[in-house]
Amino acid sequence: MTLDRPAFHPGYAAEFAEDYDRWFGKRRSSGATVSALAALAGEGPVLELGIGTGRIALPLRERGIDVHGIDGSEAMVRRLREKPGGASVPVTVGDFAEVSVTGTYSLVFLAGGTFFELPDQASQARCFARVAARLAPAGVFVFDSHLPEALAAATGPQVVMEGEDHLVLCYRQLDPSVQRYRSHYVIHADGRTRHMHVDFRYAGCGELDLMAERAGLRIKERWGDWSGAPFSQESTYHVSVYERA
CATH class of the missing domain: 3.40.50.150 (Vaccinia Virus protein VP39)
Incomplete structure (x- = not known):
């Protein structure tokens, strides 16, 4: 999940x-x-x-x-x-x-x-x-x-949502030195591709x-x-x- x-x-x-x-x-x-x-x-x-x-x-x-x-x-x-x-x-x-x-x-x-x-x-x-x-x-x-351990073990992009006309991928970058990770979302829908990233502080x-x-x-x-x-x-x-x- x-x-x-x-x-x-x-x-x-x-x-x-x-x-x-x-x-x-x-x-x-x-x-x-x-x-x-x-x-x-x-x-x-x-x-x-x-x-x-x-x-x-x-x-x-x-x-x-x-x-x-x-x-x-x-x-x-x-x-x-x-x-x-x-x-x-x-x-x-x-x-x-x-x-x-x-x-x-x-x-x-x-x-x-x-x-x-x-x-x-x-x-x-x-x-x-x-x-x-x-x-x-x-x-x-x-x-x-x-779980931080699960975050560290996860590699590669994950498919968040897919359909005939859209695809959402998530890729995480982890920085254990500051207990943070960044989730990059690549969203392809309606004929165009967008990117956004969001920062999280894990514990x-x-x-x-x-x-x-x-x-x-x-x-x-x-x-x-x-x-x-x-x-x-x-x-x-x-x-x-x-x-x-």
Whole structure:
């Protein structure tokens, strides 16, 4: 499963918001993600950081879950608003590291590798702390992320999406010295080829757990994928569920 997606910087979002779901919204993986989150949602409300076009939020709403969101791209939020039911989703436009909302939530989550779009350790730790302040007493914080070892082992381009009239390839460049990787996307569609790249700051399980601990959270469960498979030496990514310490 390819977790990383284009970060919602204004320039990228303005150009690719209309095609994001077609190119990067995998229905099969989305279904497993939605089912797992629905099981964790409790009585709600729930908050998605990086809600984007509503790939996960809208199916959760269809299950009767009260979903709120934060996103840094007005273009992506406009696309969400155009979808059935999207106009009624409460969304705050801003930096999701700040978690600039009120109230408490039974579940706060990110999907698709979004957590690593935060550019440095300070912003990632701040996100943990701000989420902890918004969790209900029995609430959980959940997100998926690549394993650094799997990132280092991956070589060659990956096909993100293909069809008769389009092809999307992803190639990653890893820099372990600064715990960063750059995803290059080559997109051929409508008779032309475009290229964009997005930077991510990755962290291993130990560092994530330490940031959680400093925010007053602790690991509750760690899965090998969104279907709840065991986390093992064969896993290429993980889904981590944090609760109040």
